[in-house]
Amino acid sequence: MSNLSMSNLPTRELPTSDLPTRELAIDARAVKKTYGSGNLAYEALRGVDFRVQRGEFVMLAGPSGSGKTTLLSILGCVLGATSGDLALFGRQVTGVPERKLPALRLDLIGFIFQGHNLLASLSARENVALPLQLRGVPVSRSLREADALLDRVGLGDKTKSLAAELSGGQRQRVSIARALAGNPPIVLADEPTAALDAQSGLLVTELLREVSRERGDTVVVVTHDNRIFHLADRIVQIEDGRIVDSLEHAPSPVARAATSPEIS
Amino acid sequence: MSATTSRRASLALRLRAMSRVGVRMMFHDKAKLLGTVLGVVFAVVLAVQQLSILFGLLDKNTMFVEHAGADVWIGPPGTEQFQPGEPLSDTIVTRARTTPGVALAEPLVVAGATVKRPNGGSEAVTLIGTALPSRLGGPWNFVAGDTRALAQPDTVVFEDAERAKYGDMDLGAVREVNGRRVRAGGFTWGLLPFGPAYAFANIDLVRDIARTPTDKQSFVLVTVRPGESAEVVRDRLAARLPEASVLTTRDFASAIVSALLREQLGVSFGTSTAFGLVIGFIIVALSMFSSVIDNLREFGTLKAIGCTNLDLTALLLVQSVTYALVGTLVGLGLVSGMTEGIRSPQLVPIVPLPLYGIIPCLMVLVCIAAASLALFRIRKLEPGMVFR
Numbered sequence: 001m002s003n004l005s006m007s008n009l010p011t012r013e014l015p016t017s018d019l020p021t022r023e024l025a026i027d028a029r030a031v032k033k034t035y036g037s038g039n040l041a042y043e044a045l046r047g048v049d050f051r052v053q054r055g056e057f058v059m060l061a062g063p064s065g066s067g068k069t070t071l072l073s074i075l076g077c078v079l080g081a082t083s084g085d086l087a088l089f090g091r092q093v094t095g096v097p098e099r100k101l102p103a104l105r106l107d108l109i110g111f112i113f114q115g116h117n118l119l120a121s122l123s124a125r126e127n128v129a130l131p132l133q134l135r136g137v138p139v140s141r142s143l144r145e146a147d148a149l150l151d152r153v154g155l156g157d158k159t160k161s162l163a164a165e166l167s168g169g170q171r172q173r174v175s176i177a178r179a180l181a182g183n184p185p186i187v188l189a190d191e192p193t194a195a196l197d198a199q200s201g202l203l204v205t206e207l208l209r210e211v212s213r214e215r216g217d218t219v220v221v222v223t224h225d226n227r228i229f230h231l232a233d234r235i236v237q238i239e240d241g242r243i244v245d246s247l248e249h250a251p252s253p254v255a256r257a258a259t260s261p262e263i264s
Numbered sequence: 265m266s267a268t269t270s271r272r273a274s275l276a277l278r279l280r281a282m283s284r285v286g287v288r289m290m291f292h293d294k295a296k297l298l299g300t301v302l303g304v305v306f307a308v309v310l311a312v313q314q315l316s317i318l319f320g321l322l323d324k325n326t327m328f329v330e331h332a333g334a335d336v337w338i339g340p341p342g343t344e345q346f347q348p349g350e351p352l353s354d355t356i357v358t359r360a361r362t363t364p365g366v367a368l369a370e371p372l373v374v375a376g377a378t379v380k381r382p383n384g385g386s387e388a389v390t391l392i393g394t395a396l397p398s399r400l401g402g403p404w405n406f407v408a409g410d411t412r413a414l415a416q417p418d419t420v421v422f423e424d425a426e427r428a429k430y431g432d433m434d435l436g437a438v439r440e441v442n443g444r445r446v447r448a449g450g451f452t453w454g455l456l457p458f459g460p461a462y463a464f465a466n467i468d469l470v471r472d473i474a475r476t477p478t479d480k481q482s483f484v485l486v487t488v489r490p491g492e493s494a495e496v497v498r499d500r501l502a503a504r505l506p507e508a509s510v511l512t513t514r515d516f517a518s519a520i521v522s523a524l525l526r527e528q529l530g531v532s533f534g535t536s537t538a539f540g541l542v543i544g545f546i547i548v549a550l551s552m553f554s555s556v557i558d559n560l561r562e563f564g565t566l567k568a569i570g571c572t573n574l575d576l577t578a579l580l581l582v583q584s585v586t587y588a589l590v591g592t593l594v595g596l597g598l599v600s601g602m603t604e605g606i607r608s609p610q611l612v613p614i615v616p617l618p619l620y621g622i623i624p625c626l627m628v629l630v631c632i633a634a635a636s637l638a639l640f641r642i643r644k645l646e647p648g649m650v651f652r
Contacts, residue, residue: 099572102570102575105569105647106569111650114651117562117565119562119565120292121291130281134281
């Protein structure tokens with residue numbers, strides 16, 4: 001992995017020290033989601049309260065069908081909740097018209113998908129540059145920033161490769177770079193290691209944790225890969241649409257700073 | 265800038281980004297690109313070829329009117345075709361000559377006749393007799409001989425493409441036309457209307473062959489004096505000749521075209537042209553729809569990372585316009601080559617210059633309409649599908 005200086009990377013305009021203490025990045029309250037109706041109704045989430053502080057690296061774990069991906073979809077504003085409230089960095093998402101959600105996603109959220117979901121026709125750097133261009137960054141600058149991000153995830157020599165020319169681990173690293181492009185303060189990852197072998201899965205998650213920590217990003221990872229649990233600040237267990245457990249690991253420096261009373 | 269402040273690009277920048285992605289997606293799936301472009305090419309070739317043949321056929325039927333050298337035509341009442349009808353009397357010629365603004369008013373005799381082949385059998389011709397062959401109603405497009413030949417007695421200028429049908433006729437060959445012996449004084453190229461080929465002779469010879477009285481003619485060809493308007497002279501003639509049809513050359517050609525389209529060619533060529541466009545529409549629509557279905561996850565991803573329906577609409581529109589323009593360019597190139605290839609005395613396909621502008625615009629509209637099915641699917645696509 002490259003150890004290039006962070007000066008090559010796009011910088012967040014709001015430094016960690018400027019953030020208010022105990023800032024909640026994600027504040028979901030009594031979130032319910034029901035699919036279908038009548039006799040076919042299926043309650044995927046049964047009143048979930050879920051809060052994540054800025055800079056936390058949280059893993060959502062649970063068996064298949066427990067509701068963790070549904071919760072991630074609602075947090076990512078790609079799926080509406082049946083009831084409940086959601087706020088991201090204090091910005092109310094509940095009730096926001098659907099036509100305004102793309103802008104909100106663009107502003108706040110970077111996605112990492114299970115199947116990486118890179119655009120097959122674009123090179124690695126073009127995939128990473130696209131969210132930047134949607135944010136109005138000129139093409140040449142967006143490509144430079146994409147190159148720097150790819151360099152940071154260890155793919156400085158693969159910037160012009162198409163997705164088909166990359167290994168699974170490399171694709172997921174491109175996906176991480178794309179999620180981080182434009183400095184979204186929240187990164188949501190859905191089973192990022194599912195399509196990878198154990199070694200690659202661990203490396204990719206370590207990389208995500210490392211880079212997000214450098215930047216102070218809030219990360220929520222849906223997984224049932226217990227080999228990566230040790231990388232989480234907190235593991236939230238979800239079963240049958242309810243959060244049943246929340247196990248705290250050693251808190252991240254950023255999260256610790258954000259929650260520390262001495263700093264306030 | 266705080267995390268809650270919108271950092272969305274301007275519409276123009278987003279559309280540019282989407283255009284780039286759209287074109288890259290197109291060229292990534294080369295098989296689909298080829299199939300879609302071929303669909304457009306097929307539609308353009310079919311539609312334009314049909315139109316070029318239609319224009320060629322229409323030209324065959326208006327060419328004499330347009331080449332005769334007249335500004336105004338006087339014909340039997342209700343004239344819509346260049347065919348002999350109720351003969352016109354000499355009085356009409358005289359009155360035309362004395363109408364203000366008229367420079368020349370010359371009779372023209374048109375008559376059906378048959379050329380007897382030396383080895384038996386006969387072939388029909390349309391005889392055209394004119395008094396001033398070098399100025400009004402004479403032949404053109406000579407491949408052998410010239411108009412001076414018509415000054416020779418018993419001389420006829422025939423169509424080169426029909427020589428074999430007339431019994432391998434050569435220059436100077438003698439044939440019987442309606443039983444009258446004439447000599448081939450020259451040959452023209454491509455003077456073949458829907459009916460029998462044109463054959464030109466002096467007006468007196470044609471009257472003799474067709475047994476037309478010397479005081480009767482099929483049409484009167486009029487030229488106007490310099491500075492006079494054909495329309496004004498037409499109106500004057502029409503006022504003085506209520507028993508005849510008076511048309512400017514342009515009116516007459518338009519009347520012929522209208523009659524042919526109305527009675528014979530319009531429906532058949534219109535149907536095949538529309539068929540070509542519909543085929544193009546269907547191919548492009550299916551191809552774009554299948555491309556969207558194949559790449560549904562990519563479109564879902566684009567929505568998830570912040571693209572709006574408008575962004576994706578722009579992406580599809582760029583693709584459809586690119587398909588239309590590339591396909592039309594190739595199609596028009598092919599048609600141009602094909603029209604040269606099938607050019608013959610019987611048919612000279614014509615692609616009018618404005619068609620080179622109209623067809624790309626039409627195909628852009630067809631392709632945009634064809635993209636609507638794909639667009640509908642994308643608009644319905646939920647970004648949440650990326651997590652399923």
